[in-house]
Amino acid sequence: MKNRIVTAIDVGTTKICTIIAEVNPVGGVNVVGVGIGPSQGLHKGLVVNINDARESIRESIRKAEQASGYKVESAYVGVTGRHVASxxxxxxxxxxxxxxxxxxxxxxxxxxxxxxxxxxxxxxxxxxxxxxxxxxxxxxxxxxxxxxxxxxxxxxxxxxAAATSVQNLVKCIRGLGIDIDDLVLEPIASSEAVLTEDEKQVGVILADIGGGTTDICIFKDGSIWHTAIIPVAGYQLTRDVAIGLGLPFDVAEEMKKRYGSVLPVYETKMESPSPICEDGHGVSYQDLCDIIRARVEEVLRLIMLEIPNSDYDSLVPAGLVLTGGSSNLAGMETLGRDILRIPVRVGNPDKVYGIVDSLHDPAYATGVGLLIWGAKHQPVKKSWLDNIGFFGRMRNLLKGFAGLFGSN
Structure with missing residues (x-):
């Protein structure tokens, strides 16, 4: 048997990630192409400008095709947003x-x-x-x-999921001539990349803190128990820093990534550290970290509010696994353990091989998870997708013609 080609497209609020991989007959996933680019036209996981979103996706796919030498014809695509219900x-x-x-x-x-x-x-x-x-x-x-x-x-x-929200996403991808193998809820995809079977069995919470949303999945007895999407994530962290310190959004984002920490900053009045600077803007390191820490504490508490049962120890003995780009902030595990009093770890995707240097990062858990999902499952053509966009209508038109000629 020859290798199957699987493509994953993670359409995020801050970045688009396209990954192309070869899947061998026993399910091993060998990454052969990665395309990562900034995201335009999306807000909190939803398409708000179809043209901008389509061009961002096109550029990401182009980079992955260039790296792999393969042409993308169909893909597994992640879905998120507060419109999702379970x-x-x-x-x-x-x-x-x-x-x-x-x-x-x-x-x-x-x-x-x-x-x-x-x-x-x-x-x-x-x-x-x-x-x-x-x-x-x-x-x-x-x-x-x-x-x-x-x-x-x-x-x-x-x-x-809300039909219109999904249809807008599908329209962007179909508009590039790419079919959809399956739509996968993003926290389910992320769980494939960062959770162990033991964690799923004993009980665990996965929280993927991305740019626009925090995606939550709870597993118990080896199967999915609850899913939820919280519309608070990295974007809100950056916005709080920008407003609180009087910074442009882009500068606040760079400072958050470069210097941000959720650990408390202990300092004496006599020995205040020098201010940190970015693009000519100087701010206090303590002020920056205090703002980030306050918002992260709020996100962690919102995550735990999604658990209907307050007896966390019996429901999720394996604790909380954090992933997504915002979980890269220094001190996330320590703060999580201090506040929630349960085990906390940061999950890195590490279940694929090939050109994966850039993918060993929590920010790419969804993209890698979509690949693993695609390796385990055959494409699922959801019938209601056939009516979406030009390619769907053309497909139905051709089926109609086939039916007319076939009846004679």
Missing amino acids: MNNRGVVAITRNDRLVRSDDLKRVMATAQNISVPNDRKLLHVIPRTYAVDGQSGVKNPVGMHGFRLDVETHIIT
Whole structure:
């Protein structure tokens, strides 16, 4: 068997990251091209200017194609934004064959009943993920195929997204002549890159603190338990620094990246450190760090508010795994442990090989995770995407012609 080519496009608020990889027959992911560029036309994970966003994506793809020598024809794409919502739902079917043996067709039937929920016209199903199965009341079954029983239950995690928000993103990518293999919620993608199977089993929170949103996933017993998107992240940190210290936004962003720390700054009045300077602007190191620390404390508390159960020790013994560009701030692990009183670590994506020097950074967890998702799953063509954009309409038109000629 030859290697399969998989492309991931992480359309972020501050950067666009396109990664092209070869996936070998046993699932190994070898990165052959990376294209990273600044993001235009997006705000808090949402497209606000289609033309600007499309050109940013085009430039990122061009760089990845140039590095790899491959042409991008289709891609796995990350989705985020406060419009995303999730719920858990159950499905049940009877096993009516004489041998009472659960087969893969029964899994499809029970999943279909679980996703048979009322979805408003302005929302679309993004994921229906099986969490756990039960056969004749025996719960905790991960794969019931081959088991005997009269009744099959499934508990699923269902994620929906605002149709218009997703359609705008899809239109940008389809407008470049690139098809979409699947749309993947970004924290689910990030979890593929930075969480271990042990953490998912015992219980863990993943928080991807990006530029525009903080994306949250909770895992328990090896499966997804809860997802949420908080519209507070790195952009708000920088804005607070810019307003609090009277700096241009770009200067505040550079100071945050270069000097920012969330650890307390201890100093005496006699020995105040000299001010830090960037582009002719000078500010107090203590003031900079105090502002960043206050906002990060708020983000950490917002993350924990997403957990319905206040007994963190029993629900998530593995604690909190931080990833995303903002988790690069010095002292994040220490501050997290001090405030939340649970284990905290920063997750770096390290499950791929090849030209990955630039990707060993929490900022690229979503992009690497999309690749790993693509390596594990076959492309899923969501039927409702077919109507979006010029390429979708052309596809439907050609199908119509085929149907006309085929009937004669």
